[in-house]
Amino acid sequence: MASSTGGRVFGTDGVRGLANGLLTAELALDLSVAAAHILGEAGAFEGHRPRAVVGRDTRLSGEFLEAAVCAGLASAGVDVLRVGVLPTPGVAHLTSGLDVDLGVVISASHNAMPDNGIKFLARGGVKLADDVEATIESRLREPWQRPTGAAIGRISTYYQGIHEYIAHLVGTLPTGLEGLKVVVDCAHGAAFASAPAALRTAGAEVVAINAAPDGHNINDGCGSTHLEPLQRAVLEHGADAGFALDGDADRCLAVDADGDVVDGDQILSILALTLRDRGRLVHDTVVATVMSNLGFLQAMERAGIRVEQTKVGDRYVLEAMNAHGYTLGGEQSGHVILSDHATTGDGTLTALMLLSRMVETGQGLGSLASVMTRLPQVLVNVPDVDKARTDDDALASAVAAEEAALAGSGRVLLRPSGTEPLVRVMVEAESHDRAREVAERLAGVVRERLAL
The missing domain is CATH 3.40.120.10 (Alpha-D-Glucose-1,6-Bisphosphate, subunit A, domain 3)
Known part of the structure; x- marks a missing residue:
């Protein structure tokens, strides 16, 4: 069953977006249920009652998202240890140290407060593989047999986690x-x-x-x-x-x-x-x-x-x-x-x-x-271009010419953005002015050659 959320949910670091906009309580609950199902089917829960650690950062929205995640996991038969406010690496450490089956971090990292995010950790405190995330997304909101009675998960607070x-x-x-x-x-x-x-x-x-x-x-x-x-x-x-x-x-x-x-x-x-x-x-x-x-x-x-x-x-x-x-x-x-x-x-x-x-x-x-001397670095973003054509021969020649002129005292990195319709031109040189000059010159070639 394809995701019914209207587009790809997982990004490069879990699910992240405007809390109560993209990332709703309903989505948080559904993701948790789907994650429990996929990991259970993969054999992660064989021979024991599944357990999960759930932690969050200090955003206001973390409170309702934590409640939704815990509810989703418990409804799928997973016992939840709620550790409250704890850094991502702290949740990862407890996921490994307590030998639980799943860790969940509710955080949007360095993003501004209105955003929030959810990332899942597998046994051992490691991030889920891309294909596992894709499978979770594909199974959102599918019909399922809900556990009842004693098979329902329990939710408890693990106060000693931070210590x-x-x-x-x-x-x-x-x-x-x-x-x-x-x-x-x-x-x-x-x-x-x-x-x-x-x-x-x-x-x-x-x-x-x-x-x-x-x-x-x-x-x-x-x-x-x-x-x-x-x-x-x-x-x-x-x-x-x-x-x-x-x-x-x-x-x-x-x-x-x-x-x-x-x-x-x-x-x-x-x-x-x-x-x-x-x-x-x-x-x-x-x-x-x-x-x-x-x-x-x-x-x-x-x-x-x-x-x-x-x-x-x-x-x-x-x-x-x-x-x-x-x-x-x-x-x-x-x-x-x-x-x-x-x-x-x-x-x-x-x-x-x-x-x-x-x-x-x-x-x-x-x-x-001081063991390292930072070379001046300039990054220019070139928007509204066809980032799929960065292998253009004339562009490649321009980059090669600039690198040859820098003669080992600097370098050029030209790469398409992974999330936006733009190309990033990064140049390092012995001076900021030289780096800026080369970067602007190559950005002009990008605009000319890759114009939409």
């Missing part, structure tokens, strides 16, 4: 963080309680900002998409470092003691050297996307570390890591996966690992980040 997650985070550290003063921007999101608690338990002095969610203020001018409040707070409090999380705390960007931003590529550079020195960087390889700064690639080459590049998107990074057993991967956005300790990106874990590196080396975050 188990914090203990897990602190347990990953090889050393305490005593003597460090840290600012953490919680984005009024899912980690408003767990991130400061984990950092304090690890021994750091913590200043928590944007840690008072009211259902409306998640990601509002704060967190990993708005670093200015964190920069000001680090300087005001004389902190050694600052960390900004997003709404569901699966990503983290940093600020050093001088208030300078340390982006995802620099974070990956630091952690790659950390894991290599600890003997934990499998095959001396780190996974990154094609959007990684050329300065990152150069730094890794100097360190003798191989970089495997994937398409943009954390699911592609994770696929490459899982395929070869790699232990580190991530994106420029600060979505970093440390597979020794987590199945998803975990912003608090990333912060803890960076701080532990500062302790064991005696260096500040700025000094550690």
Whole structure:
């Protein structure tokens, strides 16, 4: 039975959209029922009564969506452990640690408050495969035999979930963080309680900002998409470092003691050297996307570390890591996966690992980040073009000519958007002006050659 929702429901990271617009209580309930059916038919529940963990971020809409998800699962015979407000990586950890059959995260990550989302995790706390999501979508609202009596699922609150997650985070550290003063921007999101608690338990002095969610203020001018409040707070409090999380705390960007931003590529550079020195960087390889700064690639080459590049998107990074057993991967956005300790990106874990590196080396975050020099990067979006024709011969020749002119001191990346009718032109060069000049020149060729 085809989906009756009028279009594709699952995107690149679960279901996401305007809460009570696209993402209604009815859809949340139906998705949960369909997910229970598909996983049950695949044998995930064989020999035992199925269980699920359900967590959410701080959005107002999370309350009714949580109720709908729990109702849908229980009506399908699944016992539900409701963990309340908890980061995506926290739900993933409990899904694995409690050995349940299914995890559900209700969050729209870094999106603005009116949006929300639902993503399902399979046993072990890993994201569902694309084909499983497609099957769930195809089975929405199909007729089914409903369990009755004792076969109906139970819903209970698992109060200790946040404490188990914090203990897990602190347990990953090889050393305490005593003597460090840290600012953490919680984005009024899912980690408003767990991130400061984990950092304090690890021994750091913590200043928590944007840690008072009211259902409306998640990601509002704060967190990993708005670093200015964190920069000001680090300087005001004389902190050694600052960390900004997003709404569901699966990503983290940093600020050093001088208030300078340390982006995802620099974070990956630091952690790659950390894991290599600890003997934990499998095959001396780190996974990154094609959007990684050329300065990152150069730094890794100097360190003798191989970089495997994937398409943009954390699911592609994770696929490459899982395929070869790699232990580190991530994106420029600060979505970093440390597979020794987590199945998803975990912003608090990333912060803890960076701080532990500062302790064991005696260096500040700025000094550690200096292993990599960021090349100026310019991104131009070219709308209203035929993105299916980016293999045009004249366009390819123009790109090749610009790359030859840069002669190893920069690079060009031209790619179609995955969600919009536009082509992205990204250029890195030794100066911002040179990068802008090349990007605008190639954007003109794109407009000319790929005009609709």
